[in-house]
Amino acid sequence: MRSHKAAKEPFVRTEVSKEKALEIFGANPYRSFWSNYERMEGLITHLHLFAYFLVAGSVLATERLWDTLWKTSMGASVIMAIYGFAQLGGLAAIHQGSTRLDGTLGNAAYLAVYMLFNVFLALFYMARQWKKNSYERWIYAAVAIIDFIILFYTATRGSLLGVLGGAFLAALLLAIFEKGHAKIRKTAIGIIVGLVVIVGIFFALRTTSFVKNNEVLGRFASISLTDKTTESRFLIWGMAWQGALERPILGWGQENFNLVFNKFYSPKMYDQEQWFDRTHNIVFDWLIDAGFLGVIGYFSLLGLIIYGIWKTKSFSVVGKSILTGMLAGYFVHNFFVFDNLVSYIIYFSIAAWIYSLNISEKRESDKPLMNMEVVNYGLAPVAAILLIVAIYFLNTRPIEANTTLISALQSESAPEQSLSYYKQAINLNTFGTGETRERLVLDAPGMVQNATSSVQNEVLSYAESQMEEQIKAAPLDARYELFLGTFLSQVGQYDQAIAHLDTALKESPEKQAIIIQKGAAYLSKQDYPDALAQFKEAYDLEPQYEDARIIYAIGAIYAGQKDLAKSLLAGVSEQTRATDDRVLSAYTQLGDYQDVLTIWQARVAASSTDPQAAASLAETYLKLGKRDGAIAAMENLKAAVPQYGSQIDGYISEIKAGKDPFQ
DSSP, X not given: OOOSSOOOOOOOOOTHHHHHHSBTTBSSHHHHHHOOTTTOOHHHHHHHHHHHHHHHHHHOOSHHHHHHHHHHHHHHHHHHHHHHHHHHXXXXXXXXXXXXXXXXXTOHHHHHHHHHHHHHHHHHHHHHHHTTTOTHHHHHHHHHHHHHHHHHHTTOHHHHHHHHHHHHHHHHHHHHHOOSOHHHHHHHHHHHHHHHHHHHHHHHHTTSHHHHTSHHHHHHHTOSTTSHHHHHHHHHHHHHHHHHHHSTTTOSOTTOHHHHHHHTOOGGGTTSOSOOOOOSSHHHHHHHHHXXXXXXXXXXXXXXXXXXXXXXXXXXXXXXXXXXXXXXXXXXXXXXXXXXXXXXXXXXXXXXXXXXXXXXXXXXXTOOSSOGGGSOGGGHXXXXXHXXXXXXXXXXXXXXXXXXXXXXXXXXXXXXXXXXXXXXXXXXXXXXXXXXXXXXXXXXXXXXXXXXXXXXXXXXXXXHHHHHHHHHHSTTOHHHHHHHHHHHHHTTOHHHHHHHHHHHHHHSTTOHHHHHHHHHHHHHTTOHHHHHHHHHHHHHHOTTOHHHHHHHHXXXXXXXXXXXXXXXXXXXXXXXXXXXXXXXXXXXXXXXXXXXXXXXXXXXXXXXXXXXXXXXXXHHHHHTTOHHHHHHHHHHHHHHOGGGHHHHHHHHHHHHTTOOTTO
């Protein structure tokens, strides 16, 4: 695509912006406060959660109200479980495109931790009803079983380990502290032994075909230090530790692990997600978000809740043990995954519950915790106005921006309309502006495919200017520099693209994706030596990265170093060499038809009934002046697909007559 406007000086950013960004409020204070559409966290969410804690802990001031809340939660979990069973039976789609149940939450891990909480809540209420010999105990037992089944089929290993670990801890606490009821202690010891036996049997059978062929059990059986997911976790935690050491006291600010991930990126992560924004470990998450002070604060809150559980007189030892096991299971889950709004709501509800019970025990029974008579009613109108304004700016306008962005994405086939929606969403100036700009610059090249010249220029110019604004707003984020560099390369502004990619590499010096994109820009401007140098650098960072090897080989082909290319391609499978269109395209563009012939021969050998492959093989033979080979290719195709015999005979006749029927 031709350049959409006159070339200008390469983008240059001074170091002053970087120094200003690294302030006490975090590396990217705006993101720390607002977060983004995907996570919806940040300080703003924690302020909402704190307000929720205050309201719930004050308004739900009686045991009856709390019972109603938790029974409602368990009822909702059953409804969610019914939807999960529908997914399991193929009656409802799984949103994340896998076999792991995700309910209506769209993420298996979110559903798993939701069920984890409700399993333990059901066990808690079952234990309460057990002494009363009430029929309700069987209802709660059924809820616990149903929710556990759904949790199991989410195949979220951290959550299942959390449930097992939490159950083990609860039983252990009962065995130690339940001194007045020998039967309960014996039951607890039986549970401990049973859990140990179940885990032992599973490990003994983990290599059997029954376990390996089961999608859920096989996932759990794959847990090991050499498992791909485990290795990636260790790599990510290593990056997080480096980031924590750089900013140990207050950390990088909430929602800023993406900066740490880029800066300390390990090339061994080449086959993993390239834009991690979570460490998948609650300790490292808080180390990055708020430093060692944040970690102390996190564990202090957890410790205070557990202390409140054991201090209150409202629970029996059984209840206290189960709730402690629940929090332990929640922590185990978070040790391998991360918190989200689903888990936060229940966690803060539990915190408010324990707070409410402990405070109410110091006052008269069923007396509200807050004396509303002390409220200055003269401030009520002012507070109401401030609340309405806050709701508009903090909630309503971001929702409007989000729905407008969705409209833009749905209107990509009509670029003028789509651009109008993009402008509306960006002009609302919400925390979603960054994601809107990102989507715009990614989609702009496709939006303009069938647009008029004036619309093309407007879309492309607007996309570039908006991404430059986003870079100014988040100057340390290599992601935005890469996206803009890729975009500029797509529209033919290679020098500007390379300048942005160089800046991205300053923030993430070992990320192969950036280096390869820079090499691609050099390749597009036909600077083959520099392209080859970039591809070599990406390959040398991690020689196990097969795609980097292939790209390096392609660079060698364009640079005229055929021996190097063949040496590199010898290190990949024959099938990969034959099916990679990039290698085929490189040989074709350079007119190296002998190597093109080898590729088409391999493709035809793999699929003798593919008419396109056979025709391309015959055409390549003709380019090499080998008409007998072209005829043989067509005759082999005729034997493989005799129903097209007459049409193929026509091609053969033209080839024999000295013509090229493929032009």
